[in-house]
Amino acid sequence: MKLYQQVLQLKERRRGFHLVTEEIVRALPQMAELQTGLCQVFIRHTSASLTINENADATVRKDFETFFTRTVPENFPYEHDTEGPDDMPAHLKAAMLGSSVLIPIRQGRLALGTWQGVYLCEHRNHGGPRSLVVTAWGE
């Protein structure tokens, strides 16, 4: 069994949902050596998150932003409010969506479904660059 791990720095994105599948694949070219395995992507932040969803129509990603901003409101009596009105909602959205994705590898490639891509979910207005850890293992 082989195991590869790489830190991946993503440049700052605006608030919203962004496809980053290709950046992840490029970060760990050794994935191509694995006939069977798994790849985990982990985000080292608490106000941004990772999820897997539709990779084709950009309106899906816009609807994600609209829906989550309505469901996790900024005008709510949060106690933790010193970092601005977008901060506590960002923590809550990050928990709902999750800090990592785990994807099977088959024949050297991510075995995603036809319509699946990895989203970076940026929940802050000015979140800055984001640090990921990509780990793949298998045979």
Add this chain to the structure above:
Amino acid sequence: MKLYQQVLQLKERRRGFHLVTEEIVRALPQMAELQTGLCQVFIRHTSASLTINENADATVRKDFETFFTRTVPENFPYEHDTEGPDDMPAHLKAAMLGSSVLIPIRQGRLALGTWQGVYLCEHRNHGGPRSLVVTAWGE
């Protein structure tokens, strides 16, 4: 360390939450050889999801459907609406619940708690068959 991987096709289910633990276990009988390990189940779709919850009382699964349909409404000004009113809510529910579950293996069996089972969460009215990838590794 051993690693096993298998594609598992699930037949079409009606919209709602369905226990599929037994189908997963049957898909990968080699799991029985692992004294210690992990098993991941991944769904290759963006409008159905996987989660772990109560395995005994079917009303729990009915309440899941009622709650998530209220929380992620169909009558909402989504931009992505060409595939029907159940489509965009399905994407959002899938992101909230997740595209995979990861379960420890002990003595050749899934080390689930007494009341835990794996749910296929079918968020479309007519989602069709669903493709999973089951991967187990360990010693």
Add this chain to the structure above:
Amino acid sequence: MKLYQQVLQLKERRRGFHLVTEEIVRALPQMAELQTGLCQVFIRHTSASLTINENADATVRKDFETFFTRTVPENFPYEHDTEGPDDMPAHLKAAMLGSSVLIPIRQGRLALGTWQGVYLCEHRNHGGPRSLVVTAWGE
């Protein structure tokens, strides 16, 4: 590749969100031998969950409790209500937050971001002790 697994019993906590990172690290000291790897923590219950979020300001954890209790109400026409009004909401919150976390290991330590910690999310009023399984693997 090495693989270590340990059951970890957590003492009863009051309903709410609790930092348990240190207890997890102490449960599996062999993690220190892994230069590169992953650590999974799994909860064997359906009315408590695990997530990763802010580790510094306790008001974040209070806001989590307030927000999730508002979003998943107790006064809702659930069919599954025989175990008390906090039971079905606990199942739903557990599904939204997830039954496990998966964290990279680098140089013998959890590669969490500066502000990340592992939360035990106790959704019941009297949930009792909680059983976790901690698994780490790597080189």
